[in-house]
Structure formats: structure tokens, C-alpha cells
Amino acid sequence: MNFVAIRIIYLHEMGRFWQTLGQSIASPVISTALYFVVFGSAIGSRIANIEGVSYGLFIVPGLTMLSVLTQSISNASFGIFFPKFTGTIYEILSAPVSFYEVLIGFVGAAATKSLILATIILATASLFVDLNIAHPFWMLSFLVLTCIAFSLFGFIIGLWADNFEKLQIIPLLIITPLVFLGGSFYSISMLPELWQKVTLFNPVLYLVSGFRWSFFEISDVSVGISLTMIFLFLSICIGVIGWMFKTGYRLKQ
Amino acid sequence: MNPIISIKDLNKIYATGFNALKNVNLEINRGEIIALLGPNGAGKTTLISTICGIVSPTSGTVHVDGFDIISDFRKTREMIGLVPQELTLGAFETVWGTVRFSRGLFGSKRDDDYIEKLLKDLSLFDKKDSEVRALSGGMKRRVLIAKALSHQPKILFLDEPTAGVDVELRKDMWKIIHDLSSKGVTIILTTHYIEEAEEIANRVGVMNNGELLLVEGKDQIMENLGKKQLVIELKESTKKIPSSLEKYNIELSQNGLQLIYNSEIKDGETDISNVLIEITNSGLLVKDLKIEKSSLEDIFVDLVRVES
Ligand SMILES: Nc1ncnc2c1ncn2[C@@H]1O[C@H](COP(=O)(O)OP(=O)(O)OP(=O)(O)O)[C@@H](O)[C@H]1O
Numbered sequence: 315m316n317f318v319a320i321r322i323i324y325l326h327e328m329g330r331f332w333q334t335l336g337q338s339i340a341s342p343v344i345s346t347a348l349y350f351v352v353f354g355s356a357i358g359s360r361i362a363n364i365e366g367v368s369y370g371l372f373i374v375p376g377l378t379m380l381s382v383l384t385q386s387i388s389n390a391s392f393g394i395f396f397p398k399f400t401g402t403i404y405e406i407l408s409a410p411v412s413f414y415e416v417l418i419g420f421v422g423a424a425a426t427k428s429l430i431l432a433t434i435i436l437a438t439a440s441l442f443v444d445l446n447i448a449h450p451f452w453m454l455s456f457l458v459l460t461c462i463a464f465s466l467f468g469f470i471i472g473l474w475a476d477n478f479e480k481l482q483i484i485p486l487l488i489i490t491p492l493v494f495l496g497g498s499f500y501s502i503s504m505l506p507e508l509w510q511k512v513t514l515f516n517p518v519l520y521l522v523s524g525f526r527w528s529f530f531e532i533s534d535v536s537v538g539i540s541l542t543m544i545f546l547f548l549s550i551c552i553g554v555i556g557w558m559f560k561t562g563y564r565l566k567q
Numbered sequence: 568m569n570p571i572i573s574i575k576d577l578n579k580i581y582a583t584g585f586n587a588l589k590n591v592n593l594e595i596n597r598g599e600i601i602a603l604l605g606p607n608g609a610g611k612t613t614l615i616s617t618i619c620g621i622v623s624p625t626s627g628t629v630h631v632d633g634f635d636i637i638s639d640f641r642k643t644r645e646m647i648g649l650v651p652q653e654l655t656l657g658a659f660e661t662v663w664g665t666v667r668f669s670r671g672l673f674g675s676k677r678d679d680d681y682i683e684k685l686l687k688d689l690s691l692f693d694k695k696d697s698e699v700r701a702l703s704g705g706m707k708r709r710v711l712i713a714k715a716l717s718h719q720p721k722i723l724f725l726d727e728p729t730a731g732v733d734v735e736l737r738k739d740m741w742k743i744i745h746d747l748s749s750k751g752v753t754i755i756l757t758t759h760y761i762e763e764a765e766e767i768a769n770r771v772g773v774m775n776n777g778e779l780l781l782v783e784g785k786d787q788i789m790e791n792l793g794k795k796q797l798v799i800e801l802k803e804s805t806k807k808i809p810s811s812l813e814k815y816n817i818e819l820s821q822n823g824l825q826l827i828y829n830s831e832i833k834d835g836e837t838d839i840s841n842v843l844i845e846i847t848n849s850g851l852l853v854k855d856l857k858i859e860k861s862s863l864e865d866i867f868v869d870l871v872r873v874e875s
Pocket residue numbers: 567581582583585587605606607608609610611612613614652
């Protein structure tokens with residue numbers, strides 16, 4: 315293992331985050347605050363408590379997941395796409411590093427950024443609502459696994475994309491709708507029966523549900539299923555990446 | 568001594584089906600400077616990229632210091648530094664940051680003293696905190712060299728180091744290359760300029776259409792492939808070449824005032840003196856003599872033209 319290289323890739327990727335620290339912190343703080351003003355106070359005050367949890371509180375896990383998912387994907391995909399785009403990838407390809415070391419460096423940095431982001435969102439949320447986390451260990455586990463899984467997914471997109479449209483199309487057309495329709499801002503029990511069934515095909519539901527359980531002990535599906543789904547998604551991403559590695563997919567000519 | 572790089576039957580067919588390297592065989596000696604010469608699209612960059620691990624070979628093998636570039640890629644790549652043809656640099660990094668990154672990427676421990684010295688040698692030290700995008704093209708080229716040297720490689724590849732560089736900077740570049748070579752670094756560079764190959768390389772390899780046409784010391788090339796042309800101007804025009812001269816490779820100019828003798832250089836000798844004696848014997852009056860020698864450039868142009 316070339317640990318020196320993993321470390322330098324990781325630090326290099328984190329570099330941009332620190333350089334634009336103000337922006338990195340300000341944007342999640344502002345967007346979280348806006349969600350609370352709009353959904354938590356304005357609309358939320360007219361929505362009944364969900365299984366004993368006020369609406370403002372109820373949306374916290376979903377809101378966090380929304381940001382974590384989209385940011386993990388965009389950070390990781392952009393991280394690997396950009397050197398391909400500018401050509402600086404030549405250096406990584408000619409260095410004594412394996413594909414997996416590159417992967418750990420890039421995905422590790424993207425996941426770290428998402429974790430920091432989640433912390434900022436939760437901290438901001440706690441200014442608006444009284445946040446009590448029932449199972450901190452599980453909360454953290456769900457969060458870390460999700461950050462890693464979706465950073466891996468982003469890495470795959472970044473490798474696959476050969477132009478900016480492709481880079482953005484999957485997050486825009488698939489991930490964002492899945493997150494909004496996956497019970498981030500409502501309980502699926504509020505939906506008509508047919509739509510409840512349809513929603514069960516949405517993988518994001520399982521993430522949000524499990525994560526929400528770790529806060530309030532309420533969930534749409536059982537926690538075991540949620541965990542299984544995260545691991546399944548993680549395994550699929552690792553499998554795809556393994557295949558990309560074997561074939562040198564879109565990196566080497 | 569065994570070669571530092573040994574390339575055997577190397578072929579590259581790109582995904583498009585394009586055959587960019589055709590059975591390339593080449594041994595590069597320790598400490599030499601070898602120039603790969605060839606027109607656009609000859610396959611120079613493909614060859615270099617394959618050795619460095621950016622392009623996967625379709626077939627054939629490459630060994631660097633005895634290690635296979637695929638199964639022992641860590642060992643081979645640690646020994647190699649690459650300066651790419653394009654000026655590819657991240658936009659928001661500083662000179663210092665990007666060079667330090669390269670060193671780490673190649674697995675070398677942080678060593679600020681070495682990087683400081685490197686930047687000073689390349690006249691970059693006063694720019695160390697500048698963002699690379701704010702540098703001129705020539706400066707960027709130096710930054711790329713610094714990055715390639717950041718892990719103290721034994722072998723340095725320079726893909727067209729002097730393309731788009733002014734005369735002064737080109738001389739600087741040659742000096743940098745000579746200095747590195749005197750420290751024992753093996754250098755492989757590509758170029759379109761014959762004069763550059765003539766100036767700095769010990770050996771020259773000529774590539775065209777994915778083939779390595781020849782690799783030889785530049786003196787040998789001149790000796791083996793060079794031609795001398797003797798132009799004899801006559802006082803009075805003549806209608807035909809005297810029969811005693813027919814056995815030589817001689818042409819008569821249209822106006823009958825010039826005899827042109829093309830001599831091949833064999834073992835450093837020619838038939839020039841015999842030709843002159845025969846001319847005098849045949850009674851022709853000589854007004855003037857000119858000897859023209861083909862340059863490496865003529866040889867190169869001939870080679871590539873015959874091939875295509
Ligand atoms: N990724 C690729 N896919 C398909 N064909 C390629 C690829 N890269 C290069 N080629 C082709 O391979 C041939 C050799 O290209 P290469 O870049 O090695 O030439 P070169 O000798 O370096 O030329 P130049 O002097 O212009 O830099 C060219 O015809 C080029 O079009």
C-alpha cells in the first residue's frame with residue numbers, strides 16, 4: 315500500500331474544501347435555515363405531529379440525507395471527473411499507485427466532506443428544534459455508511475461521465491426525485507395505499523427510514539431491512555468498481 | 568551493462584481500432600539521452616505513455632531496470648518521471664503545492680529542502696506561491712518538469728519539451744537536460760526539431776506511422792545514410808557525360824554546365840578524387856567546385872518519405 319499517496323490524494327481533495335471554508339459552511343447553514351423557515355415553521359405548523367414527533371423535528375433526518383446524498387455524489391464525481399477533464403489525471407495514472415489507493419483517497423475525501431456537512435446541518439437544525447438522538451451509535455453508523463456508499467456511487471459516475479451533462483444527469487434526473495419521493499419530508503403512511511407500495515421500490519426510503527429511526531425510534535420499514543439495503547447498495551458499488559478496475563474502464567486507453 | 572529500459576515487440580491498437588504502435592523494439596541505455604523524432608501522429612506520445620502506464624499495451628513487454636511495467640508497476644513507476652506534451656496543470660494550485668503533491672503521489676516522504684532546491688534549479692523559487700494558472704507557458708513547462716523530478720526519478724521522459732518555447736528558453740531547457748544527464752538521469756525526449764535531436768541527444772530514434780524506423784547514434788546515421796554531393800561547374804557546356812565517368816553516379820544539368828556527382832559515404836571514404844581525375848583527363852575545364860553534405864534533416868525527410 316502506498317499510504318503516502320493515499321494521504322496526499324486525500325489531503326489534496328480536502329484542500330479545496332478548506333480553501334473555500336466560508337462557502338463550504340455558509341451554504342448548508344443557509345439552506346437548512348430556509349427549509350426550517352418554510353417547512354418547519356410556515357407549513358409545518360399546520361401539519362399534525364407524525365407519530366408524536368412535530369413536523370419540524372420530523373424532517374431533520376430527511377433534510378440531512380438529502381444533502382448528504384447529493385453532496386456525496388457531486389463531490390466524488392466531480393473530484394475524479396475534473397482531472398480527467400483537465401488532463402492532470404496523467405500524473406495519477408503514471409504514479410506508483412493502484413486503482414484502489416486512488417479510490418480510497420478520492421472517496422475518503424468526498425465522504426469526509428459529507429460528514430462535515432451533515433454535522434453542520436444537524437448543528438443548524440438544533441438551533442430551530444430540540445434535537446434528541448435516541449441511538450447516537452446507529453445514527454452515526456447510518457450516516458457514515460451512506461456517505462461512503464454514495465461517494466462510491468459518485469466516483470462511478472465521475473469515471474463514467476465523459477462530459478459535464480453526463481456528470482449531472484444522474485443526480486438531477488434520478489437521485490433528487492428519489493430523495494424527494496423517498497419519504498424525506500413525509501411518512502409514507504400519509505400516502506394512498508398504491509403509492510405506499512410504489513415507494514417501497516425506492517431505495518432512498520430505506521436510508522431515510524433507518525436514519526430517522528436512530529433519532530426518534532419511528533420508521534416506515536424495519537431497521538434491519540434498512541441496514542441490509544445500505545449494505546446491498548454498498549456491495550453493488552464495490553462490485554461495479556471492481557469491474558471498472560479490471561477493465562481499466564475509461565481511465566486508461 | 569544491461570539496458571535500463573527494454574521494449575520488446577510492443578503493439579498498441581486503440582479502442583478505435585487504430586494501430587498506433589507496430590512491433591516496436593528498443594533498448595535504452597543507462598544514462599543516455601535519446602531523442603525520438605517523428606512527424607505528427609507517428610506514435611511518440613503513445614510509446615512514452617505506454618512505458619509510463621497511461622496507455623495499456625495491446626501486446627509485447629516493457630521492462631524498466633529488469634522489472635515488468637505491469638506486474639511490477641510500483642517499482643518501475645517510482646523510477647520514472649514524465650513531463651507531458653500538453654501543459655496540464657490544476658488551475659487553483661500553487662507551484663509549491665502541486666510539486667509537493669507530485670512527490671507524495673509517488674510515495675516519497677515529504678522533503679521541503681529538496682523541493683526548494685529543485686525550484687531554485689529551475690528558476691521557479693520566486694514563483695513558489697503563485698497559482699499555476701497565472702504563469703506563462705514557459706513557466707508552466709518548468710513546473711511540469713519540477714513535478715516530474717519531485718520524486719528524484721532515474722529516468723525522465725520529456726514529451727516535446729521545447730514545443731512552443733522561445734529560443735532562449737529552449738537553450739535553457741537544453742541546459743536543464745544536460746545537467747540532469749550529467750547527474751546520471753537517463754533521458755528520453757520527443758521532438759519535431761532535428762536540430763534539437765542533433766544538439767542534445769546521444770542517439771536518435773526515428774518514428775513514423777507507429778514504427779520505429781531506426782535507432783542509432785547521430786554520427787552513425789550521418790555516416791550510414793548521409794550523402795555527399797559534388798557539383799562541378801564547367802567553363803563550357805557539354806552535351807554528354809564523358810564515357811570514362813559513366814560508371815560513377817553522375818548527372819548532367821540541363822544547360823550542360825554542371826556535373827552533379829552523388830557519392831555515398833562508405834567507411835568515411837568516397838570516390839571524389841577519382842572522379843576529379845577522370846574529369847581532368849576527359850579534357851573538360853572546371854570553373855568551380857561545390858560539395859554539399861546532407862544534414863540529419865535531409866536524412867530524416869528521406870526516411871519518412873520512403874516509408875509513407
Ligand atoms: N486515445 C486514442 N484513441 C485513438 N487513437 C489515438 C488515441 N491517442 C492517439 N491516437 C492516434 O495514434 C496516433 C499516434 O498518436 P501519438 O499521440 O502517439 O503521436 P505523436 O507521435 O505523439 O504525435 P505528435 O507529434 O503530434 O504529438 C495518432 O494517429 C493518433 O490519432
